[in-house]
Amino acid sequence: MPQDNKRNNTGRPAAGKTVYNTIAKSTRQLALEAMVSIMENGEYCDKVLHSILEKYPLEQRDRAFLMRLVEGTVERCIELDYVIDRYSKLPVAKQKPMVREILRLAVYQIMYMDQVPDSAACNEAVKLACTNHLIPLKGFVNGVLRNVVRFYEDTPYPKAKDEVRHLSVWYSMPEWIVTRFIDQYGFEKTEAILQNFLQEDRGISLRCNLSRASKDEITTSLQNQGVKVESGKLFPVSLHIKNYGRLGDLEAFKNGWVQVQDESSLIVGAAAPVDESSVVIDVCAAPGGKSIHLADKMNGEGLIRACDLTKDKVSLIRQNLIRTGFHNVKLKKHDAMEFLPEWEKTADVVIADLPCSGLGVIGHKADIKYKTKLQDIKTLAQQQKKILQTVYRYVKPGGILLYSTCTIAPEENEQQAEWIRQNLPFEPVSLEDIVPAAAKCETAGNGYIQILPDLAGGDGFFLAAFRRKELGDNGKDGY
Known part of the structure; x- marks a missing residue:
């Protein structure tokens, strides 16, 4: 089934369209180190990224790229592993941890970051292999990724009749969780929940401290700083924001008018x-x-x-x-x-x-x-x-x-x-x-x-x- 059709037929969000003309190799190295910490060593994604961004003062473009790449790769890891296993002679589970994470990052760029050329994703992955003392395996990394580039759009995904496996791969969710959700809520509601988990550009929710400022004052302040603001769907005291850069730079946040809260x-x-x-x-x-x-x-x-x-x-x-x-x-x-x-x-x-x-x-x-x-x-x-x-x-x-x-x-x-x-x-x-x-x-x-x-x-x-x-x-x- 073509990958683009798969996304459209399920309502899955397409890849973002932010353009990255050139990405510093060091940013991908940081992404690799983050993935090893998260997926191999069991550290928490938000803490790992926070630590990296505190240590390395990246420019906004590289910062955005790093966060998108790491968070997206973690989010879709099960699907990425499924695709890699289709085009690798050595299963993901048996690969060296560093190689596994290099491939995951590269395949995510190929499948979900349309403005990163496939050739760049492959070449930079091979460079990462060399940089991280994996020179004997650079041919393996290159071969797997070239196969993915050629064939991933025609990858046959698990059929819908196999409900658990289908949803697990489709939405990158462990099978035991899918099984529980189906038992609790049925197939359609489970798919709606999993679809929500994968929505792109989620933004964040803020609660207005109304003893500090009115909702109108807060909204105006955010909009004056170029933030996209929407009212909450459940509670009028809530706002949903996007396009906000660094949260700490927002006047409404610095003034204590809002609190991050879902x-x-x-x-x-x-x-x-x-x-x-x-x-x-x-x-x-x-x-x-x-x-x-x-x-x-x-x-x-x-x-x-x-x-x-x-x-x-x-x-x-x-x-x-x-x-x-x-x-x-x-x-x-x-x-x-x-x-x-x-x-x-x-x-x-x-x-x-x-x-x-x-x-x-x-x-x-x-x-x-x-x-x-x-x-x-x-x-x-x-x-x-x-x-x-x-x-x-x-x-x-x-x-x-x-x-x-x-x-x-x-x-x-x-x-x-x-x-x-x-x-x-x-x-x-x-x-x-x-x-x-x-x-x-x-x-x-x-x-x-x-x-x-x-x-x-x-x-x-x-x-x-x-x-x-x-x-x-x-x-x-x-x-």
């Missing part, structure tokens, strides 16, 4: 019944988006205790607080599994946005789909229960527990909400009044909602809301 996660702040006298505890708060959302909602008054496990995570929250200027958020490095007696029954609202498998955020963190394994979901579900058994005790009688994740795994979401209902002194709180119209669902009245990634073009997200039962006549939490 739109689907705004449902946590929307569900929190807070005012200027409220006490809130956010037990796994980094990088601080939800705490700052509530700080803004509380007009900088009341008290928010924001915690996380490590100094680095607490530092991320602190940086955002300094930028946005909220002083009602108090930080603490703390393990959520450890109970703090002095916090018992002190909080009007506890936010438990807990560590999870992250299957809802694959769209902008593609490496998650390779790092997460089936057993991880089960392990994380048990960890979540342990944290919940600790942090629920911070909620006052009559107070609210908001449990959330950025995944779409039932073991961590719906099943966890049912476990809370059956095992902790809480009753569900209806979300019908705060769920955006586009996300209305039958379960909102039962106190939980699963937002799927295809809903607003953002992340998958889950929220369950509970109220702690009042004290009974015996002085204990009633059931």
Whole structure:
């Protein structure tokens, strides 16, 4: 099946059209080093790229090329490996790690970066082989890539009747995840989710800090700096931006008027019944988006205790607080599994946005789909229960527990909400009044909602809301 037809028939986005006339060899070398760190050594893509860009002050064009090349190659790795295996005598799995990553980067350029000439992709890959002490293998690299250039448009992909394999290769998703999604949502909804994960030029979502500036002021400021701005699809306080260069150069960001936060996660702040006298505890708060959302909602008054496990995570929250200027958020490095007696029954609202498998955020963190394994979901579900058994005790009688994740795994979401209902002194709180119209669902009245990634073009997200039962006549939490 011709590659161009494959893209068009499935609605898959075509390659970007940014022109790169000449790309410094060093930029491709940095891309190769990044790929080895991410795909061979298990490091996180965003951290690797951040480290490289901090160390090497690339010009904007090279910076954009590096990010596009690395993120795109990681995102489409399964499809790239499928194509390489068709035209290589040695399977990808048996190749030397450095060779494997050189081929992946080159094939991504051939298939998805139309303004990079095929000859340049091949020649630069051979140069990388030589530069990285792989001279005896330069002929192998050249031969595989020449075959790919000649034949990839006619590569026969798995047939649609083999649903799992078809979607796995077509959308570069591990088969075990595809199988789970099909079992949960059926073939068509699964394809819509996978398609959303691969959308090009996603941009980012910003939440407006309305106690700092109006949405109109923020929008005007962004547009004056040449940023493309669209209103959110779920919440009016959200904006989607593209063509923004460096985020830190935007006046609205530097002034603390906005916070980077995916739109689907705004449902946590929307569900929190807070005012200027409220006490809130956010037990796994980094990088601080939800705490700052509530700080803004509380007009900088009341008290928010924001915690996380490590100094680095607490530092991320602190940086955002300094930028946005909220002083009602108090930080603490703390393990959520450890109970703090002095916090018992002190909080009007506890936010438990807990560590999870992250299957809802694959769209902008593609490496998650390779790092997460089936057993991880089960392990994380048990960890979540342990944290919940600790942090629920911070909620006052009559107070609210908001449990959330950025995944779409039932073991961590719906099943966890049912476990809370059956095992902790809480009753569900209806979300019908705060769920955006586009996300209305039958379960909102039962106190939980699963937002799927295809809903607003953002992340998958889950929220369950509970109220702690009042004290009974015996002085204990009633059931």
